[in-house]
Each structure stands twice: as structure tokens, then as C-alpha cells.
Amino acid sequence: MSVWDKLLSLDRRWIYLILFVVVSYPLLFPIGLPLTVSRETHRVYDYIESLPPESVVVVSFDYSPSSYAEQHPQAVAIMNHLMRKPGVKIICTAFWEQGPMLCEELLESIDTHGKEYGKDYVNLGFVPGGETAMSAFAGDIPKTFPVDHRKNPIDTLPMMADIKTANDIDFFISIAAGSPGVPEIVRQIEGPYKVPFAAGLVAISVPISMPYVQSGQMVGLLAGLRGAAEYEQLLDMKGTATVGMDAISFSHIVVLVFIIISNVAYFLGRHKGGAK
Amino acid sequence: MKKEVPTITTFVVGVIVILDYFFQLGTGTLSLEYFSREIQNWMLIVAAFAMGLAAINLIRLHVVQIRQRKTGWYNSVALIITLVVMSIIGISMGTDSPLYRYWYNALLVPIDATIFSLLAFYITSAAYRAFRARNFDAAVLLVTAFIVMLGRAPIGEQIWSSAPSVANWIMDYPNMAGQRGIIIGSAIGAVSLGLRILVGMERTYLGQD
Amino acid sequence: MRSGRVFVLVCFLTLACVIFFSINRARKGKLPYLRKLPGVDAIREAIGRSTELGKPIVYSPGIAGLSGETGAQTFAALEILSYVAKTAAEYDTRLIVCIRIPEVLPIAEEVVRTGYLSAGKIESYDPNDVRFLSSAQFAYAAGVMGIMERERPGATFLLGGFWAESLMFAEVGNAIGALQIAGTANLHQIQFFVAACDYTIIGEELFAVGAYFSEDPIKRGAISGQDIGKLIAVGLIIAGVILTTFGGAETVDKIVHW
Numbered sequence: 001m002s003v004w005d006k007l008l009s010l011d012r013r014w015i016y017l018i019l020f021v022v023v024s025y026p027l028l029f030p031i032g033l034p035l036t037v038s039r040e041t042h043r044v045y046d047y048i049e050s051l052p053p054e055s056v057v058v059v060s061f062d063y064s065p066s067s068y069a070e071q072h073p074q075a076v077a078i079m080n081h082l083m084r085k086p087g088v089k090i091i092c093t094a095f096w097e098q099g100p101m102l103c104e105e106l107l108e109s110i111d112t113h114g115k116e117y118g119k120d121y122v123n124l125g126f127v128p129g130g131e132t133a134m135s136a137f138a139g140d141i142p143k144t145f146p147v148d149h150r151k152n153p154i155d156t157l158p159m160m161a162d163i164k165t166a167n168d169i170d171f172f173i174s175i176a177a178g179s180p181g182v183p184e185i186v187r188q189i190e191g192p193y194k195v196p197f198a199a200g201l202v203a204i205s206v207p208i209s210m211p212y213v214q215s216g217q218m219v220g221l222l223a224g225l226r227g228a229a230e231y232e233q234l235l236d237m238k239g240t241a242t243v244g245m246d247a248i249s250f251s252h253i254v255v256l257v258f259i260i261i262s263n264v265a266y267f268l269g270r271h272k273g274g275a276k
Numbered sequence: 277m278k279k280e281v282p283t284i285t286t287f288v289v290g291v292i293v294i295l296d297y298f299f300q301l302g303t304g305t306l307s308l309e310y311f312s313r314e315i316q317n318w319m320l321i322v323a324a325f326a327m328g329l330a331a332i333n334l335i336r337l338h339v340v341q342i343r344q345r346k347t348g349w350y351n352s353v354a355l356i357i358t359l360v361v362m363s364i365i366g367i368s369m370g371t372d373s374p375l376y377r378y379w380y381n382a383l384l385v386p387i388d389a390t391i392f393s394l395l396a397f398y399i400t401s402a403a404y405r406a407f408r409a410r411n412f413d414a415a416v417l418l419v420t421a422f423i424v425m426l427g428r429a430p431i432g433e434q435i436w437s438s439a440p441s442v443a444n445w446i447m448d449y450p451n452m453a454g455q456r457g458i459i460i461g462s463a464i465g466a467v468s469l470g471l472r473i474l475v476g477m478e479r480t481y482l483g484q485d
Numbered sequence: 486m487r488s489g490r491v492f493v494l495v496c497f498l499t500l501a502c503v504i505f506f507s508i509n510r511a512r513k514g515k516l517p518y519l520r521k522l523p524g525v526d527a528i529r530e531a532i533g534r535s536t537e538l539g540k541p542i543v544y545s546p547g548i549a550g551l552s553g554e555t556g557a558q559t560f561a562a563l564e565i566l567s568y569v570a571k572t573a574a575e576y577d578t579r580l581i582v583c584i585r586i587p588e589v590l591p592i593a594e595e596v597v598r599t600g601y602l603s604a605g606k607i608e609s610y611d612p613n614d615v616r617f618l619s620s621a622q623f624a625y626a627a628g629v630m631g632i633m634e635r636e637r638p639g640a641t642f643l644l645g646g647f648w649a650e651s652l653m654f655a656e657v658g659n660a661i662g663a664l665q666i667a668g669t670a671n672l673h674q675i676q677f678f679v680a681a682c683d684y685t686i687i688g689e690e691l692f693a694v695g696a697y698f699s700e701d702p703i704k705r706g707a708i709s710g711q712d713i714g715k716l717i718a719v720g721l722i723i724a725g726v727i728l729t730t731f732g733g734a735e736t737v738d739k740i741v742h743w
Contacts, residue, residue, distance in 0.1 A: 012401040012660070016397045019396065035430045064388065064621075065385040065389055066389055066622060066649070067649075068389055069393070101377065129316065129320050130552070131553050132316040132320075132552070136313065204673045205673055207673065208455055208672045208673050211456060226430075246430075248429055249431035250431070252425050252426070252428065252432065253431060255403050256426065258400060259421075261404075262404050262407065262408055263407070263409055263418070266409070298490050299487065300487055323550075326590065327587045327620070330587030330620070331617075333616065333617045334616075334617050334619075387623075388623045388624075391653075392623055394653060395652060401656060402652060402655070402677070402680050405659075407680075455672055458672055460718050461688050461689040461711075462670035462691075463554075464715055464718070465689035466557035466692065467504075467714075468707045468708075468714075469557045477703045478560075478564075478704075482592075
């Protein structure tokens with residue numbers, strides 16, 4: 001077996017080991033590579049920045065622990081920004097079952113900048129049913145959530161007094177890992193009620209959601225961990241996403257190097273008659 | 277009646293939900309919207325019962341594994357114990373109780389994140405194996421993947437300053453065009469299948485041709 | 486009429502008429518020509534390969550449920566499962582079906598059981614081989630990967646709605662040397678299947694596969710109707726592009742939101 005054949009049939013465990021070592025290095029010894037903020041992230045930031053007091057924003061925690069590393073920093077960054085905006089009311093909800101727990105974890109650790117639970121922000125919890133639940137929520141919020149996640153009746157929460165349907169919402173943000181997610185929100189909330197909306201997405205979902213950004217149905221989006229890091233940069237905060245970007249850079253380089261090696265081995269092996 | 281009842285039920289329910297999307301007919305509890313919402317609520321109840329059936333299937337399978345001492349039967353023991361314990365804690369104390377959240381955060385969260393993180397390794401090995409310029413199509417795939425990966429990482433901008441803008445162009449134009457074509461085709465395919473199921477022309481899901 | 490939905494209704498009715506017209510035409514004997522899909526031919530090959538090797542087949546109908554826009558993929562996957570079950574039964578090859586969504590389980594059980602029944606091999610049907618693993622995405626993924634590693638199937642079928650676990654299944658299947666046939670209409674996963682599987686059924690082809698296995702004029706007619714629908718979509722795109730290019734963007738917007 002020629003050296004090219006050996007390279008082409010390299011045991012995948014070597015690949016895993018090299019990737020593990022290379023990605024671990026910047027996590028242990030951060031480098032701090034500069035980052036350009038994308039226009040999609042900027043649009044979300046600018047829109048939130050322009051929200052007047054008394055605006056009602058819904059943040060939907062539609063992800064699970066599996067995408068926690070990628071999406072929780074997005075949620076933290078967005079919620080930090082919203083908490084800084086005086087007078088803005090925040091309704092947290094979830095159409096994924098683990099959403100409320102992730103929301104509570106975030107609310108326990110975030111600086112609320114003087115906002116009070118029930119008056120300025122609330123965690124309504126999870127409603128099962130996916131797209132059906134979104135439709136129900138948009139049509140009648142108190143009926144869909146008669147109590148919030150902390151078991152408070154909704155009519156005892158001062159901020160919910162005048163918020164009945166999606167018509168009373170000024171901005172909808174979904175931190176969405178899959179389905180229900182962007183297409184469902186377009187069909188049930190943005191389309192029928194014309195509520196401006198943005199999303200924080202896992203990187204793999206970004207290409208299929210870009211048509212909605214291009215068509216103007218979405219204000220913008222946060223693309224994976226990079227989107228969270230960009231948002232942290234705009235907020236001038238050093239969060240977990242910024243730390244993770246170096247690891248992402250290194251992992252991309254590892255993949256590219258392996259692709260180059262694979263192609264070199266393929267062509268040189270073919271040239272020397274050794275590879276298929 | 278074994279064939280007719282599910283088919284008629286599918287038709288009636290489907291027509292109500294579809295009509296409700298387009299028309300606002302009736303008022304209050306005699307409105308299309310009310311019936312549509314009720315049907316969708318029933319779906320949730322059916323799904324909850326199906327979860328019970330699935331749990332029974334799971335337990336039955338693993339009890340057989342344990343009884344017959346099949347390879348790895350002790351994993352089945354761990355599964356059943358975990359299932360029972362978490363169910364008892366969740367039902368009796370609620371899913372917000374400290375004990376439930378402790379085990380949830382200690383077990384499910386790290387395991388879930390770990391399995392998802394395996395994807396990074398699998399992507400690397402798949403890329404090593406698949407991104408070889410065997411022919412023209414493969415070469416185009418290779419070059420575009422290369423540019424997009426470079427453009428998406430901060431280090432890529434340091435290596436080639438135009439990488440992000442070229443990557444964005446690839447994502448915004450050729451990628452978008454291809455995606456839209458597939459989206460439209462898939463949507464039409466889904467509508468076609470839905471219509472056939474609705475009118476009873478398609479009954480494979482009932483175990484019949 | 487709810488506002489902003491007239492255009493959608495018109496498109497839906499047009500598509501429905503076209504599909505039913507094509508089905509009717511096919512029923513009267515004018516069967517449309519179907520081009521070859523390599524993935525479809527490979528399905529029988531894969532089952533045969535597993536039989537020769539004396540190995541089982543692992544089938545995953547995806548992780549989507551029965552509702553929403555991905556529900557159609559699950560139905561399409563169950564349609565193909567029907568054929569695979571019958572063929573596997575005829576060949577006396579063990580078929581393991583892995584289910585994530587609880588409400589799909591009884592349907593999959595019935596589909597597989599009927600497949601064995603129609604092959605005259607009902608005594609070979611083992612209900613324990615149609616398994617609910619978990620409704621948690623990555624618990625399901627770990628379960629399927631474990632089954633593949635332990636059972637070492639000769640062929641794996643990954644057909645339906647998949648998300649992040651798609652590449653995991655494909656890579657594990659590749660590592661154990663299984664012949665892999667995959668298909669999904671989820672755009673974000675197609676590329677992983679193309680890169681890692683032997684045969685890939687892309688997008689709408691998933692909904693058409695059922696027609697290839699049967700001489701059923703309904704299924705064939707529906708495919709022809711879908712193609713006409715796509716031509717109408719192309720026409721609308723061209724009209725929209727022309728209108729928008731020559732200053733008619735507002736008109737297009739009004740029509741779409743009519």
C-alpha cells in the first residue's frame with residue numbers, strides 16, 4: 001500500500017484526535033481573533049436599539065440542551081440587550097419543552113437593570129403543539145397561557161393586562177434550533193399579524209432561513225455561535241460566544257487542511273497509479 | 277368499516293382545518309375556528325396517549341432484553357430504573373422541583389450536548405472522505421465549500437480578506453437559487469401527498485395499499 | 486375570507502385541480518413516463534445485499550411527526566417502509582425500524598405487519614423489531630447509532646425528516662460498511678446525505694418514490710401533476726421577476742398579499 005493509499009484510508013480516530021487537540025488549545029489559551037459583524041446581526045441589534053419604551057417583545061426559547069453551546073449565548077446576548085432598554089416589556093415563551101427551564105436559568109443569572117418580574121418581564125412557559133400552539137398563542141395569549149411558568153395566574157401579572165393577541169406584540173424573537181421555528185413563525189405570526197421578527201439560529205439552519213431575510217419577512221438573524229459573538233461585540237460584552245470563536249476558527253482550519261491532504265493524496269496517488 | 281372510518285375522519289378533519297386557514301365562518305362555539313382549534317387540541321391528547329404506548333413498547337423491549345440476558349442487558353436495567361425514577365420525581369414533585377432539575381442538568385443536558393458535539397468529528401471525517409475532486413461536480417463542491425468555510429471563520433478573514441464577501445455572495449445567490457428550487461418542489465410534493473391522503477387515495481399509512 | 490390569503494387559496498386550488506386532473510388522466514390509461522432515480526433502483530439492491538450477507542436492515546423514517554410541513558416526509562417514509570417491509574419479508578431478511586415520535590409507532594407497526602402479511606410471512610414478523618427509542622432527538626440518535634454498531638446491518642435506510650443527527654447516522658453506517666440509501670426534503674441535511682451516503686433521494690423525489698414501486702396510476706398521475714405545478718411556479722417566478730424589474734414590485738406585493 002503506497003503512502004497515498006494509507007493517507008486516503010486514514011483511520012478516522014486519528015482525525016478525531018487531531019481535531020480534539022487543535023480545538024482544545026484556544027479554549028484553554030484564548031487568542032482573541034478580530035471579528036467582523038455581519039449585516040444580519042447588525043439589523044437585529046439596530047432594530048432592538050430603535051425600540052421605543054413600552055414596546056412589547058416576545059423572546060421564544062425554542063431550543064434544547066443539545067444546541068445549548070451554540071444558542072444559549074444568543075439568548076443571553078439578546079436578553080441582555082432587551083434588559084438594558086428602558087421601558088421595554090419582555091415576554092418569554094417556549095414552543096420547545098425544555099425552553100422554560102433554559103429561560104429560568106438565564107433569568108437567574110442575568111442583570112435585569114431594575115426590571116421587575118411581572119411588571120417588566122415574564123416567563124409564560126411552554127405550550128405543546130408546535131405550529132398549532134403558535135397559532136393559538138397568536139390568537140389568544142391569555143387563553144393559551146392561563147398561568148405563567150411560575151404558576152402565577154396571568155391576570156395577576158400587571159404587564160399582561162393589555163396584551164391579548166399577536167397584534168399587541170411589537171417584536172418577536174425566536175432562538176430556534178429546528179421545528180417549530182422560522183417557517184412556522186412566518187406562517188402563524190409574521191404573516192397573519194405582520195409582527196416584525198428575528199431569530200437566533202444554529203449555523204446549519206441559516207442558509208434555509210436566508211430567503212426570509214432577503215424577502216424582508218425577517219428583520220435579521222444571528223447565525224450560530226458567530227452571531228452570538230458578533231452581538232456580544234456590539235454590546236461590548238465578553239461572553240462565552242467570543243471565547244468560542246477562536247475554537248471555531250481552528251476547527252475550520254483543521255477541516256480545510258484535511259481536505260487539502262485528502263485531495264493531494266488522491267491526485268498524487270492517482271498519478272503514481274496507487275489510488276482509486 | 278375498518279377502512280372507511282379512518283378515511284372519512286381524515287377527510288372531515290382535514291377539510292375543517294384547511295377551510296379554517298382561509299375562511300372565517302360562524303361565531304363562538306359554532307365557528308370553523310373553534311372546531312379547528314378543538315381538533316388540534318385533540319391531536320395533543322392523542323399524542324399524549326401515544327407517548328404512553330411508546331413507553332410501554334420501550335419497557336416491553338428492554339424487559340425482554342433483561343430476561344433473555346442479551347448482550348448489554350445491564351444497559352436495559354439502567355434505562356428502566358432511570359425511566360421509573362425520573363417519572364416518579366417529575367409526576368410527584370413537578371418538573372420544576374430542585375431534585376428533577378438537578379438530575380436533568382446533571383444527566384440529560386451534558387449527554388445531549390455531548391452527542392450533538394460528536395457532529396464536529398463526524399463532519400471532519402465526512403469532509404476528509406467526500407470532498408475529493410473526482411469529477412467536475414465534486415470539484416465545484418470542494419471549491420465552494422472551501423471558500424464558504426474560510427469566509428465563515430474569523431481566521432479566514434485574516435488569511436484572505438475577501439473570503440467573507442465571496443462566501444456571502446455564494447450563499448446569497450447560487451445557494452439561495454438552489455434552495456428555493458428545492459423548497460418549491462418539496463412543498464408541491466407535500467401538497468400532492470396531503471391531498472391524496474385527504475381524499476383517501478393514499479392509505480399506505482393505514483397499512484393498506 | 487381571511488385577509489392576505491386569497492392568492493394562497495388560488496394557488497392551492499390551481500395545484501389541487503392540476504393534480505386531480507393528472508391522476509384522472511393516468512387512471513384512464515395515460516400513464517406518465519418516470520425518469521430513473523438511482524436511489525429507487527438501489528432500494529431493492531440494498532435489501533438483496535443484506536440478504537446475501539445474512540445481515541439485517543435498519544430503517545429510520547426520520548424524526549419528524551405526522552403534522553406540520555415535515556409530516557408529509559414521515560408519510561412518504563412510511564409509504565417506502567411498506568415496500569421495504571414486504572420485500573424484506575419475501576427475502577426472509579430481518580428489518581429493524583427505529584421510531585422517535587410516539588404517534589408514528591403504531592402506524593409503523595401496522596405498516597410493517599401488513600408488509601409481512603402480504604408477503605405471506607406473518608409468522609416472521611417480530612413486533613420487537615419496530616422500536617420506539619426516545620422522543621429526545623439525541624437520545625434517539627444515540628439509540629440508532631448503537632443499534633447500527635451492534636447489529637451491523639447490510640443496508641440502512643434513512644428516509645424522512647432529519648435534522649442534526651443525519652450525518653451521525655450516515656457516518657456510523659459508512660464506518661460499518663452498510664449500503665446507505667438516504668432521502669429527506671430538509672434542505673439543511675441533504676448535503677450531508679449526498680456527501681456520506683451511497684444513494685440520496687433529494688427533496689421532492691422522496692414523495693415520488695412510492696410511485697416507482699407500484700403500477701398505481703394514482704401515484705404516477707400525482708407525480709405528473711406535481712411537475713405541472715412546478716411549471717406553473719416557474720411561470721409565476723418569471724412573471725414576478727419581469728414585473729419587479731420593470732417597477733411593478735408594489736403590484737407583486739399587492740397580489741401576493743391579496
